[in-house]
Amino acid sequence: MSSHVSRRGLLGGLIGVGAMAAVGSPLLSACSTGPKVANTRAAVNTVKLPTFVAFDGPTPQYPSSLPAAPSGFTKYPADTVRTVPKPPLTEPLSAMVGTFSPLPTGQAKNPAWKEVESRLGARLDLTIVPNSDYLTKFQTAIAGKKLPDVTLVSTIDHPAEFFNSVAVDLTAHLSGDAIKDYPNLAAIPTLAWKDCIVDNKIFKLPIPRGGSAGAGFYNKTLLDKAGITTMPTDTDDFLDALVELTRPQDGHWGFINTTGNTYFQVIAMMFGVPYGWRNDHGKLIADLETDEYAAAIEYMTTMVKKKLQVPGSDGIDGTARTNSFKAGKAAFVQDGLPGYLGYFSEMPEGEPLPYIPVGAPGQKGVTYFDNVTFGTTFINKKSEARIQQILGALNFFAAPFGSEEYTLLHYGIQGKDHTLDKSGSPVLTEQGSRDLTVPWGYLVGPGLTISNSDPDFVKQYIDANQAVDKMAVENPCKNLISPTSNEKGTKISTDLSDVRNDIIAGRKKMTDWKPAVEKWRKDGGDAMRQEYQSVL
Template identity: 30%
Template sequence: MSERAFGRRSFLVGTGGAAVLLGMGSVSGCGTGGAARQANTVASNAKVVLPAYVPYAGITPDLPATAEGVEAAFRHFPKQRPKSVPEKPGNGETINGMSHIYLPVPPGVDRNSYWAGLNDRLGIDLKLQMVPAADYEQKFATTIAGNELPDVMQLRPVSNLPALLDRQFTRLDDYLAGDAIKKYPNLANIPTQHWKATVFNGGIYGIPIPRGAVSVYHFIRQDLFEAAGVSPEPKGLTELTETAKVLTDPKARRWAFGHWNGVQQYLLMMNGAPNGWRAEGGRLVHQFETEEHKQAIADLAQLWSAGIMHPDAFSDQFPAANLFAAGTVAVNFFDGYLGWNTYIQNGASNPDFKLALMPVYTRDGSELASWFRGYVTNVSITGLKKQSDPKKIELILRMLNWLAAPFGTEEYVYRVFGEEGVDHTVNGDGDPTLTQTGLTNTAVPIRYLSDAPAVIYQPGRSQDADVQHAYQTKVLAKSTLNPTVGLFSNTHASKNTAVEKAFTNGVKEIVQGRKPISTLDDLVKTWRSSAGDAMRKEYEGQL
């Protein structure tokens, strides 16, 4: 789910607190270069020279990455672990950082051999503020308001982000644009498309945390499909419905589908709705305004009334992972693709458990539907506090370069798995596994400051690399990208949460049969007048 963190989720989390950001206090921007701020327009942003892309060549994956965005896959962890950063980035300096954390908080550096070792390898005393991911917006708002910025911090979208970046954060063009990035080879290993999300005000303002273009998987329990004797690849709506009916048995507490939004997104893909927005002859049309969307909602209402979705499907607290692991629901549509590892673990106690992925066919089943590519395919971007000392900026970039070491390198092994024998063990095939100590210690959330492009790798299950790579290849062969990716809309940042929620609540009522489908037009009208048209205008101005 987190793959959409930078696109939508964080807006939903609530940008309210951040709205005050810029009203607060005098901001410290002392504008060293003296360059006047450029407007955040397409004209100024188009002139930005994006960092060059120099893929890391030190390690050959078992299955290669492709231009369509399929990730490189590894059946086993590479035996050779080359060093990608020859020199220590720092010389005993201190750097303050801040990022969100999804894991239980690790022990402090004095009781955490992994963290101490990391500081040693970096040559930097990294002091990290960790914020529970759910609370990041509030912490961010107060940090900005208190003018207490750490040297380097994770940025999630807030209203007036361009102005905030201009006043409080470092413009990195001089260090990263074009060939300049070659000084930081691991950062140059991040494909160009990811850098688009870091461009504001006609400049580069951050380091992207890249993730795969596939963004989500449609997970299924293949063992349940096989037991019911149905194909795990139903083609078209009719087959999908028939399959789901076979899988459902309410008396045995088994349903085909889980949370309603997953099913909705699957049907939107199936019906060929836009991935967010669609450009039609220089104008933007939003998903909500299309016939395809309407059809998908009608289809969803049908599936709901057929009783093949879990009765709690509309609950916000739907425990999808638990129910999927238990086989109460057989299908978990539209979940974060990195969830593969989690589901494999959850199913480990069940010898029959077999995880698989379902492609999406068009409504009539004639061909594969167009896939929704990741919204931005970044988790977030990392900003550097504005400062006058170029040496400090270079130091921070050297640190981020070390932290972005690609999969399989010596630095990567330490960053993710820590010290062998303490934090992880290695099996006969060379696959590292974290120990209980490692699990606790390595939770330091440095991967949200800088990270290498994600790869497909499931330790101890070499076949999973092939399954996932084949799926990504299949679904990404035909895909749609949201044309507003990388653009900034202030209406979106400030208003979309509430407006989209109201719209979604209306859709839920329609699907559950409490309101007729004709009310959808009113919902769209309200959506347009309260935010939709304003967002369209702001985006179109940047296209």
């Protein structure tokens, strides 16, 4: 990144899902709703995933060589393609989605919304809920049996029972080559569809991300000031670097944390901790049972003892963490790669770069496939008679970058919502800034694309996403169903995390870890392992 780059001429920033929030928001922390009948059996999903058919669109300046990682554009395509030639609807479509943005201009005075409805062939009735209220609204809709045609959701306590009860089974419509009836849906990366399988059926539609969320960022400016000219090559070097970077007299520390020790995830990656579970020749080992996990706890405990973290940051939230890092208080921060644009464009005195985790001496670090989707949506079973039309509408909203529909959904009507700059790129007007906060991108999304007029940003993002995806590991149990996990997995894992955090903070000793793991096993960990292994 040059020291004097222009950061204002953006073509849309992180696009493909719009300017959406990071993973882990309340919007996606679905809830304890739905039928309370516990799963009675373990199960594996073997359903055939949708066939991937790439969109034959514009050539990116920075193409992706990996299935889930985004491609990058520094120029907006001059010629876009209309991918949905005929309106798919004959009657209104209702949906409930969340938003992190101000509410948009209403339908009656919103030219973009009117044009979308014209392209769809019918009215689009969106219930738009602020993120902070979404969980309550979602629970209320479930309890009152007032679900719209399409609903945004992520996790459910008892997914098999819930989706079989309230959602349309989309398998016959989307599995294998059947999805080719909906070309924009077929252009969604295959990896994203794995998050849509429940009880061996396709119940959901994805809002794709980029594969791995990475391992956060570092401020190269602070490393330069500390005389660190090369990045650490292993965890020993990394600790030495944090010591050099911690200068309380100057208001700088090695890293910034948040409540729950979120920076521990970065350390876990550096020590090669598996993502959830490790399949060791048919034997499952939970991440928290591994020697690597214990080593990561000891390592982070040392970091805290040496006072290398921003004081008090283990009790702050994500917003405070982000603001402190932008202000130059810390050299390293844990955050998702989708947040890079915010750091890049709002740190004029710093040079933020994605961090690629190193490993312990003689070992390699890993990352996780933890950012495959932002979330998912499902279609109400009561709307099944209209399923082909509804999927046709969702095919419209999945229109990829380079299509007419994508430009409409992100930039609205030319002359009203946007104008074109000298390079031919759309730039939102004041009206467009109000009109285009409609969260269409939370209905379904195309594969992620990065578009920005600054080639430094695009190249750094694409290179980083490629790097972290190449070293990413999957959770082998992600698409398996464990009754014990559904019933008590969250509680017993939280209890164990509390012990870990107490050790890191110095309230407990490392000798307390093994007994805590044994308790986790007895309380349900071993049962989960047996259930998962029975269907591997």
